[in-house]
Amino acid sequence: MYEHLETAKRTENLKRIVVDPVSRVEGHGKVTLMLDENNMVQQARLHIVEFRGFERFIQGRPYWELPVLVQRLCGICPVSHHLAAAKAIDQLVGVDPVNLPVTADKLRRLLHFGQVLQSHALHFFHLSSPDLLFGFESDINKRHIVAVLAEYPDIGVQGVMMRKYGQEVIQTICGKRVHGTGAIPGGMNKSLSTVERDNLLQNIDQIIDWSISSVELIKKVHCSNLPYYDDFATIRSNYLGLIKPDGALELYHGGIRAKNDKGETIIDHVDYCRYNSYIHEEVRSWTYMKFPYLLSLGQQNGWYRVGPLARVNNCDFINTPMAEAARLEFKAHSGEAMVHSTLAFHWARLIETLHCAESIKALLNDPDILGQDLLTQGEKRYEGIGVIEAPRGTLFHHYQIDENDIVTKANLIVSTTSNNMAMNESVRQVAAEYLSGRELTEPLLNNLEVAIRAYDPCLSCATHAVGKMPLQLELIDAEGNLIDKLIKHGNGQVERNCVS
Amino acid sequence: MTSKIRVATTSLAGCFGCHMSFLDIDERMLKLVEVVEFDRSPINDIEHCSSNCDIGLIEGGVCNSENVHVLREFRKNCKILVAVGACAINGGLPALRNFVPLEECLAEAYLDGIGVENPQIPSDPELPLLLDKVRPLHEVVKIDYYLPGCPPSADVFWKFLTDLIAGSEPSLPYELVHYD
Ligand code: SF4
Numbered sequence: 001m002y003e004h005l006e007t008a009k010r011t012e013n014l015k016r017i018v019v020d021p022v023s024r025v026e027g028h029g030k031v032t033l034m035l036d037e038n039n040m041v042q043q044a045r046l047h048i049v050e051f052r053g054f055e056r057f058i059q060g061r062p063y064w065e066l067p068v069l070v071q072r073l074c075g076i077c078p079v080s081h082h083l084a085a086a087k088a089i090d091q092l093v094g095v096d097p098v099n100l101p102v103t104a105d106k107l108r109r110l111l112h113f114g115q116v117l118q119s120h121a122l123h124f125f126h127l128s129s130p131d132l133l134f135g136f137e138s139d140i141n142k143r144h145i146v147a148v149l150a151e152y153p154d155i156g157v158q159g160v161m162m163r164k165y166g167q168e169v170i171q172t173i174c175g176k177r178v179h180g181t182g183a184i185p186g187g188m189n190k191s192l193s194t195v196e197r198d199n200l201l202q203n204i205d206q207i208i209d210w211s212i213s214s215v216e217l218i219k220k221v222h223c224s225n226l227p228y229y230d231d232f233a234t235i236r237s238n239y240l241g242l243i244k245p246d247g248a249l250e251l252y253h254g255g256i257r258a259k260n261d262k263g264e265t266i267i268d269h270v271d272y273c274r275y276n277s278y279i280h281e282e283v284r285s286w287t288y289m290k291f292p293y294l295l296s297l298g299q300q301n302g303w304y305r306v307g308p309l310a311r312v313n314n315c316d317f318i319n320t321p322m323a324e325a326a327r328l329e330f331k332a333h334s335g336e337a338m339v340h341s342t343l344a345f346h347w348a349r350l351i352e353t354l355h356c357a358e359s360i361k362a363l364l365n366d367p368d369i370l371g372q373d374l375l376t377q378g379e380k381r382y383e384g385i386g387v388i389e390a391p392r393g394t395l396f397h398h399y400q401i402d403e404n405d406i407v408t409k410a411n412l413i414v415s416t417t418s419n420n421m422a423m424n425e426s427v428r429q430v431a432a433e434y435l436s437g438r439e440l441t442e443p444l445l446n447n448l449e450v451a452i453r454a455y456d457p458c459l460s461c462a463t464h465a466v467g468k469m470p471l472q473l474e475l476i477d478a479e480g481n482l483i484d485k486l487i488k489h490g491n492g493q494v495e496r497n498c499v500s
Numbered sequence: 501m502t503s504k505i506r507v508a509t510t511s512l513a514g515c516f517g518c519h520m521s522f523l524d525i526d527e528r529m530l531k532l533v534e535v536v537e538f539d540r541s542p543i544n545d546i547e548h549c550s551s552n553c554d555i556g557l558i559e560g561g562v563c564n565s566e567n568v569h570v571l572r573e574f575r576k577n578c579k580i581l582v583a584v585g586a587c588a589i590n591g592g593l594p595a596l597r598n599f600v601p602l603e604e605c606l607a608e609a610y611l612d613g614i615g616v617e618n619p620q621i622p623s624d625p626e627l628p629l630l631l632d633k634v635r636p637l638h639e640v641v642k643i644d645y646y647l648p649g650c651p652p653s654a655d656v657f658w659k660f661l662t663d664l665i666a667g668s669e670p671s672l673p674y675e676l677v678h679y680d
Binding site for chain 1: 513514515516517518519520521523524526527529530533538543544545546563564566592593594596597599600602604605606607608609610613614615616617618619620622623624626627628630650651653654
């Protein structure tokens with residue numbers, strides 16, 4: 001679609017525009033554009049500029065440290081990393097997911113529903129709702145949760161309380177809201193008491209109600225400006241994620257399903273332990289984030305999207321009634337087998353939020369959740385692979401150990417990495433369709449920002465970033481002279497510095 | 501009304517867990533913003549610290565040249581600079597890479613990893629230079645306060661900030677100082 005814009009044939013005579021948030025040091029990406037003399041975009045790239053080196057430095061550590069070590073990749077979805085690592089090390093002690101004690105399995109699921117609920121609430125209310133409520137090109141002074149709390153207190157408070165509830169689920173099971181401990185090889189380290197269960201049950205109906213009204217809210221926002229929401233940054237892509245054996249939406253454990261842009265199956269119910277026969281990652285020189293793709297389709301066409309949009313697109317149904325009703329409405333609005341609208345990520349995310357709330361209630365009411373049988377063990381193995389649907393998409397953890405239980409090899413494919421090509425493609429779409437040939441203006445900043453934010457406003461797992469994108473643009477001519485500069489100040493003023 | 505206390509926050513080589521823990525003050529945020537105004541922070545779109553910030557909260561250590569720039573910007577513009585969490589105080593988990601040569605970390609991710617195609621070490625001039633080691637903040641600038649924990653709990657943030665805002669020397673009771 002827009003691949004031709006990834007690398008310009010010749011860059012000598014192009015103007016380079018760098019969309020460089022200071023925040024890139026928060027792990028941010030930055031966007032660079034190369035323009036010809038008519039301001040036509042010839043190249044557009046999202047660079048991920050941070051590197052940690054986890055895969056190497058966890059080698060030499062004992063495997064049982066992994067769930068607490070690797071969760072420090074990301075403080076926003078630590079539980080997902082914790083559980084993906086736990087699923088991998090279950091295998092190292094000879095336990096496959098089907099053999100996990102029922103209570104341990106359900107506690108982990110409850111924990112993960114809490115994680116997805118809090119992360120989705122954070123993404124939508126704290127980070128994205130200012131754009132959606134005030135407009136993509138609104139005053140910078142309004143583009144944060146504090147302004148939402150001031151002007152839409154009901155919505156703002158609802159977001160804060162929904163996130164709080166998810167965090168409380170996590171704290172109840174893991175002891176801490178961020179970076180607790182819960183899963184251990186072959187099970188869980190603590191059961192849930194009746195008192196704890198009853199505490200969580202107290203507020204769940206309120207959370208379900210709020211989740212329903214959030215779905216209504218995003219539907220209203222999306223449909224009030226349908227053509228724009230359906231087209232902006234939209235790309236046709238493949239979709240990948242885990243799926244239950246019966247085709248239902250799944251967040252904790254399942255086989256891999258991938259569908260193409262027409263909704264035709266590429267692979268289905270593939271055992272994720274064989275992921276390496278299906279997915280490889282390509283390295284490109286201009287970013288630290290790799291580019292995963294499906295081997296069968298090749299580097300050019302094999303890229304795919306993950307996350308809420310992929311999951312809601314891929315599943316045959318959702319096994320909780322209210323989320324399923326919301327899904328049907330969501331699918332019907334587009335009239336296509338797959339919904340490709342990038343901004344529809346938000347809608348899908350809130351459908352999943354509702355699914356999490358419904359599922360938490362069901363699990364809390366399930367007598368198994370109070371069980372005491374938490375741990376099992378089998379025969380030692382030397383390789384373990386754990387895959388989970390993190391809030392932002394499919395997350396792969398793969399470890400090998402030696403006879404002394406020391407990690408010798410590790411491979412992590414974090415969710416945001418799988419969306420790397422898609423985010424670049426969306427950036428290129430916006431550059432080509434909305435910016436190309438136009439003069440450098442302030443909304444340009446926002447358009448690129450909004451495109452990336454739909455995927456994940458914090459590129460956290462891969463890059464440890466949150467929030468915003470560009471606020472300073474420089475236009476440099478082919479000789480390297482600064483010819484134009486836009487700065488967005490803290491007070492929201494946009495200043496233009498024409499140097500020549 | 502007296503003007504609000506300006507608080508800036510950022511994450512360097514951290515995981516955002518400290519920021520999440522700050523947000524974990526939940527509805528107390530409504531009270532906080534009555535007296536606090538956020539300056540540069542990941543939760544808003546302000547890109548640079550204004551010159552009159554009162555408090556700067558920094559999570560994460562220093563792992564590349566950009567981290568150094570941002571840290572200096574904070575020191576220059578914030579009256580009180582706070583190292584938040586294990587990473588800021590001593591490098592934390594990312595500093596595990598200090599025991600391995602940087603080239604080996606890069607090679608593992610981009611040359612020898614499982615399923616890696618087109619192996620090469622990303623080297624574009626757009627990418628900031630990595631430091632050989634991950635450093636704690638106080639090796640680069642002067643730090644006024646340290647909030648321990650990975651992450652410090654929401655109550656630590658609350659106690660620390662409300663003490664400071666009230667104009668008293670912050671003190672953390674024993675129960676609030678956690679190490680894993
Ligand atoms: S101290 Fe812990 S929570 Fe804070 S940034 Fe470092 S790893 Fe994350």
